Amino acid sequence: MAERKVGDKIIKVIRGDITDLPVEAFVYDITADCKLSSGYGGAIASRGGKAIQDELATFGTLATGEATVTSGGNLKAKLIIHVNGPKFHEPDTKVKLARTVQSALRQADENGITVVAFPPIGAGLYQVPLDLSAKVIVDTVSEHLKNSTTIKEVLLVAFDAREYKPFEVAINGGN
Amino acid sequence: MSARENKDTTYKIQVMRDILAKKLTRSVVGSLVACVHCGMCNEACHYVLTHPDEPKMTPSFKADQLRKLFKYNYDWTGRVIPWWVGAKEPLSDADLEALKDIAFGTCTNCRRCTLNCPMGVDTATLNRIMRGLLSAVGVMPEGVRVVSKDQWEVGNQMGVLKEDYLETLDWMSEELVNEVGDESARIPIDKPGTEVMYTINPREAKYDPRTIAAAAKIFWAAGESWTMPSEGWDQTNFGLFSGDDQLGGASARRVYEKMKELGAKRLVISECGHGYRSTRCEGPNWVGIDQDWEMESSVFTMLRYLQEGRIRVDRNKLDRRTTYHDSCNLARSCGITEEPRELLRMVSNDFVEMVPNRAENFCCTGGGGAMSMSEYTPRRLKSAKVKADQIAATGAKIVVTSCHNCVDGLSDLIKHYKLGCEVKQLVELVADALVIEDCAVMRKSKAVVEMPKPALPLHGRRILVVDDEPDVRVFLRTVLEDAGAEIYEAPDGDHALAMARKHKPDLITLDLSMEGKDGVSTFAELRSDAEIAGIPVCIVTGHPEFRELIYQRAVPVPDGYMDKPVKDAELVDNLHRILGLAEHHKAPD
Known part of the structure; x- marks a missing residue:
């Protein structure tokens, strides 16, 4: 398992299904209309129950780079941090992605989270290059952990080997 | 960037230009420049045949949408005489939406026009490239977005969760064990070092797991050493339909990596046209790897078991007329035409050909992801008239096909046109026709399974x-x-x-x-x-x-x-x- 220590805090790369992890909170990359949709969203709805989408419906919309929090419903996670990351090659993807990660970390702090899990935000359907996503997340999280924060552990969750490698490279200082 | 490009360019169009530049292989450029608009492809297209008054249905019109972009940016004729060669770019989101309607809503990428083009123009590939360009900037039918996201993030295109998949396999195991009265008929999961790893279409796990049970029964009867994987089990690949090669590679790689992990010798792909094409033919290119195991359609596996005497069937068990529908991906793109027929004749006494057939067969009209794009359903069903007429002419009560997409497409049109027949796959027919007492599993000994071979294969013939x-x-x-x-x-x-x-x-x-x-x-x-x-x-x-x-x-x-x-x-x-x-x-x- 690849990992990086930042002071007394730690970042780890793991394989798994982020929506099925027994963590305090995990990050979900949602669309601006706050609909769970399919993929991880479908898994959240299926495993977590209707309450999560009902909570989301009260928020209206979410601008790119922003984050909001709902309960985890029947999921193993207590909270879900919903972020609206950059999508489909929109301009300034890198800057927007960093801002998205910062928003997620801020939400984690505000909710007193000690363990939070991140997927490779934007990679996959939304076409953000996997290498870029991994590097921005690792750099932004590392920077955040240097400051005062409730977070003690960040899990970078790769669904498959293809997603694992870029996280591993980024956490080892490459890329 | 030239002044011309600056004028109306949005970032989406720039992204499309950049991606198109990477797609311009020799064969793609050949297809882009070789069309002489002779119209030969029109007769090959089920959309044209059912919409004769709509010029926008012609394959050449569809491919021209990409040609315009190509000529505008990369071909000298578009730079020198753009008005003559129709060099043009989309200028607005409305233009992109119009392109979406053409690329996704008027073509199933069935490749019948490609096969019938005297110039060798691969219109289906051009249409797939256009789909890919549009998907890259988020312009796609909602169904394509939903299915692609499922496959990216859950690992299969129907969003079947791991626990649900495993529960379904367990359920099918129980059914099979009860049916045959043998505990060893249970479906093995993640068993290392087997001869066969069997992958499926998620439709089987989600909507019709009977085909999983049927395959399990055949593997059991043949005495096969086999397993199903707990992950990497989705052989289908929406990247083939959406034009997203990244998704194509990611999906195929999951299957290959599970094969490596389990160390199986042969990957058997259940009856699925695009799943076979994606996993067996396109996947290695998308992933960029070689693999040292065999990959085959389960049609070949079942046929081999019969030829080797590992299973035996009684074709008298089926008393209704059958016909065979060739999946576009299996027949036209992968050349699999005879083996399904050989197998079908072994389980059916009354088999009649659909005309035309094999590589010339018409699409089920549910291909290319069409079943996921509900906004185009009326147009799809109208185009299905060609297929409906083909089926009706056979008088068959069972339309057999080796493709899950085709099962859905055909079932839909059979209902719509009230044809009074049903769709089945070979795996169901073979499982139903098994004569268990004559199968390898009942002989207990591997030695009697293998048929003695003469010193020369045609000795005495x-x-x-x-x-x-x-x-x-x-x-x-x-x-x-x-x-x-x-x-x-x-x-x-x-x-x-x-x-x-x-x-x-x-x-x-x-x-x-x-x-x-x-x-x-x-x-x-x-x-x-x-x-x-x-x-x-x-x-x-x-x-x-x-x-x-x-x-x-x-x-x-x-x-x-x-x-x-x-x-x-x-x-x-x-x-x-x-x-x-x-x-x-x-x-x-």
Whole structure:
């Protein structure tokens, strides 16, 4: 398992299904209309129950780079941090992605989270290059952990080997 | 960036330009520049045939959308004479939406136009590229977005969660164990070092797990060492439909990595047209890896079990007329046409061909992801009239197909056009026709499973070689005699018929294009003469286009086909297989 220590805090790369992890909170990359949709969203709805989408419906919309929090419903996670990351090659993807990660970390702090899990935000359907996503997340999280924060552990969750490698490279200082 | 490009360019169009530049291989550029707009493709397209007054349905119009972009940016003609060659770019989101409607809503990428283009223009590939460009900037039907996201993030295109998948396998195991009364019939999961790893279409796990149970029953009956994976089990690949090569590679890689992890020797792909094409043919290119295991459609697996005597079937169990629908991806893109028919004839007494068939068959109209795009359903069903007419003409009560997409597409049009028949897959028919007491699992011993092979594969067989070219006859005689056969020769159709009646050979190899009585007429006479009608015939021809003529005859189809030039080993293997099948057919009677 690849990992990086930042002071007394730690970042780890793991394989798994982020929506099925027994963590305090995990990050979900949602669309601006706050609909769970399919993929991880479908898994959240299926495993977590209707309450999560009902909570989301009260928020209206979410601008790119922003984050909001709902309960985890029947999921193993207590909270879900919903972020609206950059999508489909929109301009300034890198800057927007960093801002998205910062928003997620801020939400984690505000909710007193000690363990939070991140997927490779934007990679996959939304076409953000996997290498870029991994590097921005690792750099932004590392920077955040240097400051005062409730977070003690960040899990970078790769669904498959293809997603694992870029996280591993980024956490080892490459890329 | 030139002033021209600055004028109306948005970031989306720039992204599309950049991606298109990476797609411009020699073959793609060839297809972009070779179209002469002759209109030959029109007759091949089910959208054109059912929308004759809509020029936008023509394949060349669809491909022209990409040509405009190509010429505007990358072809000198577009720079010098753009008004003449139609060089143009989309200028707004409305333009992109219009392109989406064309690329996703008026084409199933079935490749029938590609096959019928005299210039070799691969319109389906051009349309797929356009889909990919649009998907990259988020312009796609909602269904495509939903399914792609499921496959990216959950690992299968129907969003089946791991616990649900495993529960379904457990359920099917229980059913099978109860049916056959043998605990060893349970479906193995993640068993390392097996002969076979079996992958499926998520539709099987989500909507119709009976096909999983049917396959499990066949593996059990054959005494196969097999497993299903807990992950990497989705052989389908929406990247083929959406044009997203990244998704294509990611999905195929999950299957390959599970194969590596489990160390299985052979990947068996359940009956699924695009799943087979994606996993067997396109996947290695998308992923950029070589693999050292075999990959095959379960059609081949079932056929092999029958040929090896590992399973036995009783075709009298099925008493309704069947026909076979060729999946576009299996038949047109992967050349799998004869094996499903051989298998079907083993389980069906009353099989009739759909016309046209094989590589010329019409799409089920549910291909290319069409079933996921509900906004185009009325247009899809209108275009399905061609297919509906094909099915109705057969009088079949069961339409058999080796593709899950086709099952859905055909079921939908059968309901819409009230055809009064049902759709089944070969795996269901074979499982239903199994004679369990004659299968390997009941013999307990592996030794009796393997059939003793003669020292020479064609030892003692008498074969009539019919060809008007002496060199070809000498070649065939040499190869077949070396394999142990006794050979008769005929230079034309009349001699062939006379010798067939006189010698009653075990098999005939028949050329199609011959001086005097040609092969097509000879074949029809052979099949019409009760005395010699049952002799297996393998067509060996240098003119594959003549095959169609054979299928237009109202006589049983040939037992095998080979295109010249033939290879020694393939010839012997094929004839050996045909002779084995002929004996298998005789056995139950």
